[in-house]
Amino acid sequence: MTEQPVEVMTDPLPAELDAERAESLFAEMVRIRRFEERCVELYSSADIRGFLHLYIGQEAVATGVMARLTPSDAVVATYRDHGHAIAKGVTMRAAMAEMFGRVEGCSRGRGGSMHLFDAAARVYGGNAIVGGGLPVAGGLALADRLQRRDTVTACFFGEGAVAEGEFHETMNLAALWDLPVLFCCENNQYAMGTALHRSEAATDLAVRAAGYGMAAWAVDGMDVVEVDRAAARAVEMIRGGSGPAFLELHTYRFRAHSMYDPERYRDKEEVELWKHRDPIESFWTRVAAAGLLDDADRVRVEAEVADEVDDAVEFARGGTLEPLEELTRWVYSDGSSALEVDR
Amino acid sequence: MGEFRMPSLGADMEEGTLVEWAVDVGDQVSKGDIIASVETDKSTIEVEVFESGTVAELLVEPGARVAVGTPMARIGDSSTAGSVGPDSTGRSGESPSETPPVDARPPEAPTAVREEQPAAVVGDGPNRRHASVLRSPLVRQLAERLQVDTSRIRGTGPGGSVTRKDVELASRRTATPATSERSRRVTPRARRRAAEIGVDLSVVVGTGVAGAIREQDVNAAATPRDETRTEAAGGSSADRMRAAIARTMERSNRDIPHYHLSLMVDLEPLDDWLTDRNAGRRPQERALPAAAILRASAMAAASVPELNGEWRDGSAVTSQQVHLGVLVSLRSGGLVAPVLHDAQDRSVDELMAALLDVVERARRGALRSSELAGATITVTNLGDRGVDEVLGVIHPPQLAIVGVGKIASRPMVVDGEVRARKSAVITLGADHRATDGRTGSRFLRRVDALLRDPTLLEPNGR
Numbered sequence: 001m002t003e004q005p006v007e008v009m010t011d012p013l014p015a016e017l018d019a020e021r022a023e024s025l026f027a028e029m030v031r032i033r034r035f036e037e038r039c040v041e042l043y044s045s046a047d048i049r050g051f052l053h054l055y056i057g058q059e060a061v062a063t064g065v066m067a068r069l070t071p072s073d074a075v076v077a078t079y080r081d082h083g084h085a086i087a088k089g090v091t092m093r094a095a096m097a098e099m100f101g102r103v104e105g106c107s108r109g110r111g112g113s114m115h116l117f118d119a120a121a122r123v124y125g126g127n128a129i130v131g132g133g134l135p136v137a138g139g140l141a142l143a144d145r146l147q148r149r150d151t152v153t154a155c156f157f158g159e160g161a162v163a164e165g166e167f168h169e170t171m172n173l174a175a176l177w178d179l180p181v182l183f184c185c186e187n188n189q190y191a192m193g194t195a196l197h198r199s200e201a202a203t204d205l206a207v208r209a210a211g212y213g214m215a216a217w218a219v220d221g222m223d224v225v226e227v228d229r230a231a232a233r234a235v236e237m238i239r240g241g242s243g244p245a246f247l248e249l250h251t252y253r254f255r256a257h258s259m260y261d262p263e264r265y266r267d268k269e270e271v272e273l274w275k276h277r278d279p280i281e282s283f284w285t286r287v288a289a290a291g292l293l294d295d296a297d298r299v300r301v302e303a304e305v306a307d308e309v310d311d312a313v314e315f316a317r318g319g320t321l322e323p324l325e326e327l328t329r330w331v332y333s334d335g336s337s338a339l340e341v342d343r
Numbered sequence: 344m345g346e347f348r349m350p351s352l353g354a355d356m357e358e359g360t361l362v363e364w365a366v367d368v369g370d371q372v373s374k375g376d377i378i379a380s381v382e383t384d385k386s387t388i389e390v391e392v393f394e395s396g397t398v399a400e401l402l403v404e405p406g407a408r409v410a411v412g413t414p415m416a417r418i419g420d421s422s423t424a425g426s427v428g429p430d431s432t433g434r435s436g437e438s439p440s441e442t443p444p445v446d447a448r449p450p451e452a453p454t455a456v457r458e459e460q461p462a463a464v465v466g467d468g469p470n471r472r473h474a475s476v477l478r479s480p481l482v483r484q485l486a487e488r489l490q491v492d493t494s495r496i497r498g499t500g501p502g503g504s505v506t507r508k509d510v511e512l513a514s515r516r517t518a519t520p521a522t523s524e525r526s527r528r529v530t531p532r533a534r535r536r537a538a539e540i541g542v543d544l545s546v547v548v549g550t551g552v553a554g555a556i557r558e559q560d561v562n563a564a565a566t567p568r569d570e571t572r573t574e575a576a577g578g579s580s581a582d583r584m585r586a587a588i589a590r591t592m593e594r595s596n597r598d599i600p601h602y603h604l605s606l607m608v609d610l611e612p613l614d615d616w617l618t619d620r621n622a623g624r625r626p627q628e629r630a631l632p633a634a635a636i637l638r639a640s641a642m643a644a645a646s647v648p649e650l651n652g653e654w655r656d657g658s659a660v661t662s663q664q665v666h667l668g669v670l671v672s673l674r675s676g677g678l679v680a681p682v683l684h685d686a687q688d689r690s691v692d693e694l695m696a697a698l699l700d701v702v703e704r705a706r707r708g709a710l711r712s713s714e715l716a717g718a719t720i721t722v723t724n725l726g727d728r729g730v731d732e733v734l735g736v737i738h739p740p741q742l743a744i745v746g747v748g749k750i751a752s753r754p755m756v757v758d759g760e761v762r763a764r765k766s767a768v769i770t771l772g773a774d775h776r777a778t779d780g781r782t783g784s785r786f787l788r789r790v791d792a793l794l795r796d797p798t799l800l801e802p803n804g805r
Contacts, residue, residue, distance in 0.1 A: 267531050
């Protein structure tokens with residue numbers, strides 16, 4: 001059996017969640033959602049090519065974790081990386097232009113959807129390889145530790161990555177060397193089309209992570225408040241020098257694995273059931289009931305986000321395609337400094 | 344006026360085939376609704392519409408293959424397309440002074456009340472009723488299925504439209520214990536399967552919880568396209584059957600890399616054996632070689648199960664049971680393939696009786712739909728049409744087809760001498776994705792061994 005969503009959230013909102021913070025969390029999730037909804041259209045109309053993996057349904061995870069990171073903290077993400085990039089500060093313009101393959105994109109249009117990189121925002125990319133980001137995160141954290149920087153690297157990966165050797169190697173080394181990594185396992189239950197229980201004997205991933213000698217616990221990844229709370233605790237521990245921590249974030253993607261798949265591996269009823277726990281709507285219900293935000297706030301946020309998405313699309317459409325003569329640039333060394341990038 | 348265009352469902356997709364529309368002209372759709380199923384080279388996928396409004400025109404017929412970006416439907420703006428009028432159920436029926444629809448929509452089309460006319464519809468008084476804007480056919484169907492009166496729901500969707508979630512929540516609030524007979528619950532798998540194999544869900548009897556239609560019900564109801572109920576659906580039955588065969592064969596040839604093997608089988612021993620057995624029997628009780636060959640094919644399929652089953656989602660799903668499809672050509676032209684279920688457990692005489700029965704009824708058009716579904720392997724016998732060898736085309740999603748050629752006296756070398764022997768060329772066409780020739784040759788050799796020693800065909804002979 002795949003996991004069923006927990007039906008009701010009854011926990012009261014934390015006292016420190018004021019209107020401003022509530023709006024900030026809400027708006028971030030809405031930004032990611034609306035950005036991706038537009039991407040669906042643009043992909044269908046063939047404006048966006050290549051692959052496109054949507055984060056819709058999982059927004060609470062990136063939003064809640066990023067809420068507890070500082071600008072100097074680093075993020076390593078998966079090929080489902082739009083939410084992480086946007087929440088970490090990559091502008092919608094740069095992200096959308098990247099989708100369009102334009103030079104103005106955050107990866108100069110060379111990466112596309114799966115490879116949103118932005119050194120300024122300390123986003124070290126999506127990664128097309130399942131589990132491929134884990135060693136990268138370990139390396140970033142090792143550098144930070146050796147240079148005695150007080151930064152945390154948040155590494156996002158899916159539960160499918162748990163089957164990869166890189167996962168185990170990175171987990172072990174991170175714990176062995178007390179690296180400041182926050183491992184964020186987004187357990188959306190399906191590695192492409194393979195349900196976790198079909199590939200793993202032990203499906204309690206937090207327990208398995210604890211076996212590497214690090215603090216690990218499971219979190220309701222559909223509840224941005226819970227994610228925020230867990231990330232706060234984990235980041236505080238890591239900054240305090242206690243080594244890595246691991247969050248297993250139970251979540252669910254509402255859409256197909258990639259832009260379209262026939263979804264024969266799960267029933268629509270299951271998807272609909274999880275949609276009752278839509279992270280945006282359920283959070284909205286709670287903050288509205290608590291009187292923190294009202295309909296006018298929502299209308300305003302939606303309008304602002306719509307404008308931002310429109311602006312990003314317009315920006316991307318107006319962007320330039322990389323000229324053919326640059327085809328081999330940065331593929332082989334041209335003798336100049338490898339670090340010199342004209343951005 | 345917006346358009347729904349053939350979407351790009353993958354970077355390598357250049358065109359797609361419309362499998363079916365999920366909407367009709369006049370339906371309200373909203374952004375995100377499923378509007379159609381589209382088949383790509385990889386799979387059939389339900390696709391969504393990005394406009395909200397009224398379906399003004401469907402520009403593409405199911406079955407048509409069109410390039411990405413081709414306009415497939417026109418979506419009218421609700422406020423101008425004239426889809427204004429009382430709900431067809433009369434629930435919100437006070438909407439009076441509207442001018443009738445201006446465009447050429449069938450009279451029954453208006454199914455939603457446009458909320459932009461609130462004064463006419465609901466008024467502002469304390470007894471205000473919400474004009475439920477049912478933009479989505481799916482929501483409307485859901486409401487019908489869950490027996491939810493949408494006029495009592497306050498919509499939370501855009502413009503106050505009733506969303507799926509609203510209906511579900513309302514349904515849970517007023518949860519009725521039993522599902523009404525009218526409701527047609529269909530599992531997603533069943534819906535998908537029905538779309539795949541072209542079964543009309545309205546004729547399927549559900550056996551699931553609360554009468555839900557499950558995948559197996561669809562399979563049971565599957566007729567190989569429309570062969571058996573053609574008159575009712577109108578159109579020339581022969582044309583429709585031809586079109587159905589065309590689709591199936593096109594799909595087979597497109598999707599299935601066939602390999603063919605053949606073996607000349609000495610049928611002299613079978614002929615002797617049948618002659619002995621049939622001696623003293625009344626003509627209608629006599630077994631023909633065809634029955635013995637069916638028996639041998641079923642036994643061989645059971646012992647080489649790699650060829651017995653279906654190709655599904657990129658891999659072979661083999662079956663323990665041998666459900667033998669038997670191709671019967673109709674005098675009016677065309678083919679049907681009745682299925683002899685559990686053929687592995689049927690004796691030669693039982694298969695003979697079953698064969699006579701289905702052939703006779705096939706030619707009368709009296710086959711039950713359940714008899715046309717679920718074959719795991721098919722036998723085609725064109726020997727009685729006088730040809731030596733049949734290189735069959737697999738009926739998707741099956742894995743193999745057995746061809747039986749003419750039984751005739753041919754020169755064969757037996758014990759070092761050329762003799763005239765009764766013989767037939769038996770062929771196997773198989774899906775190279777699922778098996779290789781080695782497996783196929785095992786099958787043919789097994790058939791050969793069984794027919795050379797027909798006592799093995801009897802239940803105790805194994």
